[in-house]
Amino acid sequence: MEKETLNLNSDVHEFIQMNIGSEYSITKASEDASFRKYFRVQEKDKTIILMVAPPDKEPLDQFLFLAKSLKARAAKAPEIYAFNHNLGVILQEDFGAYSLMHHYQEPDKKNDNLIFDNLNETIIHLQKSCSDIDLPIYSSQILLNELSLFHEWYLKDLEFDQKKLESIYFYLITKIEQQTKKFVHRDFHCRNLIINDGKICLIDFQDALIGPITYDLVSLLKDAYHKKNDSQIIDVCIKYWELARSCFDVPPDFGDFFVDFEMMGVQRHLKILGIFKRLFLRDEKKQYINDIPLVEDYVIDVSEKYPMLSYLKELILNKREVEMKR
Template sequence: MPSTAIPVNSAALAAEKEQRRDALRSWLSSLPEHKLKLDSLRVASADASFRQYYRIDSEDGGSLIGVDAPPSSENSRAFIKMANLLKDINLTVPEVLAHDLDQGFLLVTDLGLHTYGQILNSDNAHKLYLDAIDSLILLQAQSQPDVLPEYDRPFLLRELNIFKEWYIAKHLGVTLTDAQNATLDKVFDHLLASALAQPQVYVHRDYHSRNLMWMDKGNPGIIDFQDAVYGPITYDLVSLLRDAYVQWDEEIVLDWAIRYWEKAKRAGLPVAPDIDSFYRDFEWMGLQRHLKILGIFARLWHRDGKDRFLGDIPTVMEYIRKTAHRYKELIPLLRLLDELEDNAPQVGYTF
């Protein structure tokens, strides 16, 4: 793929990050009740957003997490609201101990060092995924309308258009013909109709291996939930089982999906009554998500200068192609992808 990104002033970004880190340290110093060792402040993790996470030791021998969430781009109010909602459901989430919404700073409890993505292997995966499925069902079973933003048609379509704008136009450097646009829009219509016909529940929106923490008790810990919405029941399950960062054999994914479906029925959730219909909903929802992800990964590179997600594009494209191949309504997407690859510039590949 063309590898030219929009120029990013890395020095300016680094300086801004350091300024915010100093401001976070200053704010933490105003919280003596938490007995923080300010000199221990260190990077804990960063993600695809503009948030930064810092681990800081406390005098009692434990550690807490300082969150830098710039208010111009991050919604800390939504994080606090969702943290309280999930805690009330008895799910394991960071507890918000202090916050300054004007500056975009939070102090939260530390769920540990290990995400699912860091420890998953063939020996522990079954147990870890069943724990994640049980937590997901617990979340969905408490769903109520009018609590979270709706994952409605305009919202879902905006996400699909990220694929058009950033993956096709910017990353591939291809301008779609009228016929190609019509083909893609028809596929989008199929996916949107499927998503909107599904029962609606609480949706984390990024329920996957990098946002689930391995816990001795109350596994999994759940993070990065500030973008939660009220939407299609299969969305979080497909985020979990068709993860952009961790890929499993289709037979294993099918087994876990069936186990979810059986557990969900027993919990009284309104999943499709037969497994074939449910799995079709699951696959089509996954296709919507994966098209969006291709666009986001391209945008992270071309707009934000973050290239570490480019290596995950082949996994996401494999999901897309396998799903499109299985359904006659989606075969036109497969043909379009072939056309786009033939027409993309053949120099400057990033992978």
């Protein structure tokens, strides 16, 4: 075993040794916006992912339940090899380190159309085959709680008109509630989608709900970590819509479907702006501050098209002005 412990306590090392033996090395794999951390354990010619999650903040139950449920429905979720609830640790299948973000960084982006076709088919498969999993509904209250993060954290120390903002929240929730509800991964973005042998592999799915049909599509196409051009967004959206309308109740007119997509995007991005600001201010995860401008741009772009949302552009521009003066 390597001497470096990476701040893992002796109980965690004992857990690893109990399950794979004493001959292993361990390196940091990644961490996310939650309290979870991931490590890559090398054992002879095989690697395994170790997930460490503080039991009081990130219980393992839902992740374990969903990993089993998704695999049973032919979704590409990791095999679970061992876990310990008290320690908050899981040893799971390693899909490799090549995420969709790595694909985006390729200079020639080989097989781009094929990958996006696979991504669309993955969303459709999850919606068709996994919507019977016993999951909470993405209720209007959850949507509102998420939207509240925008004014509680992003607009912190900025004056705003509460009534105007509440009317926008109500408008967004009303539009979103009209959408067909299916399985929602809820974090279907480039850092959580691993490409392995041409297949789309899922991680970080523990917050899944049954919710709006456009949610995972907008997470993919208006990704907080990567900007796509408008023509690609429209093209992939049309392809998804063509697949979805043969399976689900979606608007027969693509223009109406795209409005649903954009309203869902605004809700998600307002939530993300609040979360990224909270990560910066409360959790001292300073790297997320660099991702805020892209998410702001998404909201500004849509608010320019829909007069009902125009106040959001005003707020974001005011916020940018305040930040520039600091």
